[in-house]
C-alpha cells in the first residue's frame with residue numbers, strides 16, 4: 001500500500017497521522033514554507049497543534065513526490081477542489097482518488113466525488129466521510145467512517161487500506177447518498193448552532209435535526225440515493241455529531257449567528273457555501289428545503305433569528 005494525503009489542513013493531517021501508524025504515508029501541502037515548518041516541528045502547528053507526527057509520515061510540497069502513490073486522499077476544502085484538480089489534471093488523470101471533503105459546489109450543485117469525476121473522467125473516485133473530528137482521529141480515539149465507492153472491488157480495497165487501529169470503515173456503493181449526507185449535515189449544524197446561540201432550546205434543536213434529516217433525504221432520494229445510506233454514518237451519524245458539539249466549526253458559526261457575534265471568516269465552514277448551493281439546486285429541482293433556505297437567509301442577513309424561527313414555525317401544517 002502507498003497512500004498520500006493531498007492537503008495539510010486539520011483533517012488531512014489527522015488522517016495522515018492515523019495511517020502512518022500502520023504504513024508510510026506522504027502528506028502534501030501547497031506551500032514549502034508550511035512543509036518546512038512541519039518537518040522542523042514534527043507537527044502541524046498551523047492546523048492541528050498538539051498532534052505529533054509518527055516517524056513514517058513524510059512531508060512534501062512537490063506534487064511529483066506523490067503522483068505515483070497508489071491512493072491519493074484529497075483533503076482540500078470543497079470549493080477549492082475543482083481548481084486544484086484542473087491545475088494538476090495531467091498528473092492526476094488516472095489516479096485513485098478518495099475525496100475527504102464535505103460539501104456541494106456552488107456553481108454546479110455537485111458533491112466532491114462528482115466534481116472529481118467531472119474533471120478527471122479516467123480517475124477512480126471514492127469518498128471517505130462520516131462523523132469524525134480531526135482532533136479525535138489524531139489522538140487515536142475510536143472513529144467509524146463510511147467509504148463510498150461505486151466499484152465494489154475498489155471500495156473493498158480502500159476499506160482495508162484505510163482502516164487503522166482507530167479508524168473503522170464501513171463500505172457502501174452509494175456515492176451520491178454519502179456525498180449528500182456529509183454535505184447537508186453541515187447546513188443543519190449551522191441552523192442548530194443558531195437556535196442554541198439564541199437560547200431557543202434543545203427541543204428546537206431536536207426539531208431542526210429531524211426536519212433537517214428529512215431535507216437531506218429529500219435531496220438525496222431525488223438524486224437517486226438509497227435511503228439507508230442517509231440513516232448511516234455519513235448521514236444520521238454525522239448529523240448527530242455536528243449538531244451537538246462545539247468542536248464543530250459549522251455549529252460554532254451558527255452559535256455566533258444566534259448570539260449576534262462576528263465569526264472569523266478565515267475558518268473553514270463548508271456549510272455556508274453548501275447552504276447556498278443547495279438552496280439553488282433545490283429551487284431548480286422544485287424541492288422544498290425550508291431549513292436550508294432559512295440558513296442562507298440568515299447567512300446573508302436577510303432574516304434575523306427571531307424572524308427565521310417565526311417563519312419556519314408558521315409554515316402551513318402538514319403530515320410528517
Ligand SMILES: NC(=O)C1=CN([C@@H]2O[C@H](COP(=O)(O)OP(=O)(O)OC[C@H]3O[C@@H](n4cnc5c(N)ncnc54)[C@H](O)[C@@H]3O)[C@@H](O)[C@H]2O)C=CC1
Nearest residue numbers: 008009010011012030075077078080101102132133134268
Ligand atoms: N476538520 C475536521 O474535523 C474534519 C474536516 N472534514 C472535511 O475536510 C475538508 C478540509 O477541512 P479541514 O482540513 O478541516 O480544513 P482546514 O481549514 O484545517 O485546512 C484546509 C487546508 O486546505 C488547504 N487548501 C486550501 N485551498 C487549497 C488549494 N487550492 N490547494 C491546496 N490546498 C488548499 C489549506 O492550505 C489548508 O491547509 C473539509 O471539506 C471538511 O469538511 C471532514 C471531517 C472532519
Ligand SMILES: O=C(CO)COP(=O)(O)O
Nearest residue numbers: 130131132133248249250
Ligand atoms: O465534518 C466534521 C465532523 O464529522 C467536522 O465538522 P466541522 O467542519 O463543522 O468542524
